[in-house]
Amino acid sequence: MGKRGSAGLCRKEKQKAGGLKTKTMNNNEPLWEVFIRSKQGLDHKHVGSLHAADAQMAIENARDVYTRRMEGVSIWVVESKYVHSSNPDEAASLYDPANDKIYRHPTFYNLPDELKYM
Amino acid sequence: MQNDLFTYTLHLADNNLLMGHRLSEWTGHGPMLEQDIAISNIALDLIGQSRNFYQYAATLRKDSATEDSLAYLRDTREFKNLLIAEIPNGDWAKTIMKLFLFSTWQFYLFQQLINSSDKQLAEIAEKSLKEVTYHVRWSSEWVIRLGDGTEESNKRIKAALEEVWPFTGEMFLPTEYEKSLLNTHVSVNVSDIRNSWNSKVKLVLEEATLEYPENKNTWMNTGGKNGVHTEHLGYMLAEMQFLQRAYPGCEW
Numbered sequence: 463m464g465k466r467g468s469a470g471l472c473r474k475e476k477q478k479a480g481g482l483k484t485k486t487m488n489n490n491e492p493l494w495e496v497f498i499r500s501k502q503g504l505d506h507k508h509v510g511s512l513h514a515a516d517a518q519m520a521i522e523n524a525r526d527v528y529t530r531r532m533e534g535v536s537i538w539v540v541e542s543k544y545v546h547s548s549n550p551d552e553a554a555s556l557y558d559p560a561n562d563k564i565y566r567h568p569t570f571y572n573l574p575d576e577l578k579y580m
Numbered sequence: 581m582q583n584d585l586f587t588y589t590l591h592l593a594d595n596n597l598l599m600g601h602r603l604s605e606w607t608g609h610g611p612m613l614e615q616d617i618a619i620s621n622i623a624l625d626l627i628g629q630s631r632n633f634y635q636y637a638a639t640l641r642k643d644s645a646t647e648d649s650l651a652y653l654r655d656t657r658e659f660k661n662l663l664i665a666e667i668p669n670g671d672w673a674k675t676i677m678k679l680f681l682f683s684t685w686q687f688y689l690f691q692q693l694i695n696s697s698d699k700q701l702a703e704i705a706e707k708s709l710k711e712v713t714y715h716v717r718w719s720s721e722w723v724i725r726l727g728d729g730t731e732e733s734n735k736r737i738k739a740a741l742e743e744v745w746p747f748t749g750e751m752f753l754p755t756e757y758e759k760s761l762l763n764t765h766v767s768v769n770v771s772d773i774r775n776s777w778n779s780k781v782k783l784v785l786e787e788a789t790l791e792y793p794e795n796k797n798t799w800m801n802t803g804g805k806n807g808v809h810t811e812h813l814g815y816m817l818a819e820m821q822f823l824q825r826a827y828p829g830c831e832w
Contacts (some may be wrong), residue, residue, distance in 0.1 A: 491612070512614050515725065522718055523614035525620050 482544075493542040494520040496527075498534035504579065506538045582719040583607035585658060587641045588767055590650065591757075591805055593633030594661035597651055598813075599682055600626030601683040601820060602669055611672055617720065625711040627751035631703045652824035656686070656813045666813045673726055677744045680719035684780050685751045686710050694826040697765040720784045727788025729803065738790060745793050749800025758805075799830070 509528050511549040514520035516524035520539040528534070548556060560566070582827040605621035610616025634647035666683050669675045690712055695704035724736035754762075761767035782792045803809065823830060 507615060514614065518721060519725070522721065523618065525714075526618035527657055530617075530621065 491515050494539045495542050495545055496524040497538040498528055501535050501537040584760045586637055587635050587757045588761055589637040593630045593662035594659045595665050596626045596630035598661045598665040605669055620832055629708045631684040635808040651820045656809050657738055657807040660805050662750060663801050666814055671736060676719055676722040677740035678713050680723050681748055683712055683715040683719055685777055687716050688776045689768055723784055724788040727790045741790060746798050750802040755805045798824045
């Protein structure tokens with residue numbers, strides 16, 4: 463299970479995305495997952511990953527790679543090895559049971575107008 | 581007076597154009613994709629700033645000068661940049677050291693220039709200062725990382741400091757055109773920003789475990805601000821200006 467962690471998946475994604483990367487990359491540096499909060503957003507969203515020697519460098523790299531077009535006002539980085547993911551092979555047992563539980567959706571409730579962010 | 585303002589604005593523009601062009605030489609050659617993008621971003625910041633200065637300089641002329649003609653159709657003697665902006669990149673460490681010493685200087689310069697009596701210069705300085713603040717932060721981090729890194733990185737950044745240091749002297753030597761603009765509070769008295777620059781550089785070098793070259797009686801290269809350049813500028817301009825020289829007025 464651990465071996466299927468998102469770090470492995472991300473690395474695969476990255477190789478697809480950037481040929482240059484695989485050519486010049488220094489593989490000694492750990493991989494980091496980057497989360498950016500946009501001006502309007504309330505949450506930090508995962509935008510991709512990058513290599514950096516430490517957290518400071520990861521934030522600077524994220525700033526230079528992922529916020530060039532005014533995408534964000536706040537950056538989180540976390541080393542990919544600390545991200546644990548669910549096993550795709552278990553998707554059926556994990557997610558399918560929710561399929562017929564329509565009553566869990568809030569569409570059956572009337573929300574007061576003052577309630578924001580639902 | 582008007583001519584001094586023109587030359588002073590060119591000095592500011594040329595610093596940025598040449599440092600920016602040098603950094604852009606790393607594009608596609610950075611040690612890692614992330615750093616490749618980072619240094620290209622900074623190159624673009626600097627070239628963007630130089631455009632603002634050139635556009636302003638062009639308006640100070642009665643002739644048909646444009647930002648492009650100022651950048652692409654002047655010869656070496658007419659360039660007024662600091663020598664540190666034109667010397668070759670060398671390895672990553674030397675590029676970082678150049679950028680760090682230059683950006684720190686630029687930071688204190690622009691911090692004063694925002695008070696200039698010349699509105700245009702003040703505004704360009706204000707806009708640029710945010711970018712320069714990041715350049716200082718980014719390059720400081722790298723100086724520290726290399727200095728306090730491995731034996732190899734320490735060796736390289738140490739060599740870089742020795743090589744680039746003799747180009748820092750002229751940053752604080754005012755030229756005639758800078759002096760003549762002091763009375764009207766247009767230019768910055770560069771000898772005044774030396775102390776701030778020294779303390780910041782000292783702080784970063786200390787953290788990088790590098791020795792501040794304080795007591796060395798180093799001979800300093802000068803001349804760039806008055807149009808007397810190293811041999812490297814000619815080659816740089818040849819590459820930068822080739823297209824406009826070969827195909828005058830060419831656009832794409």
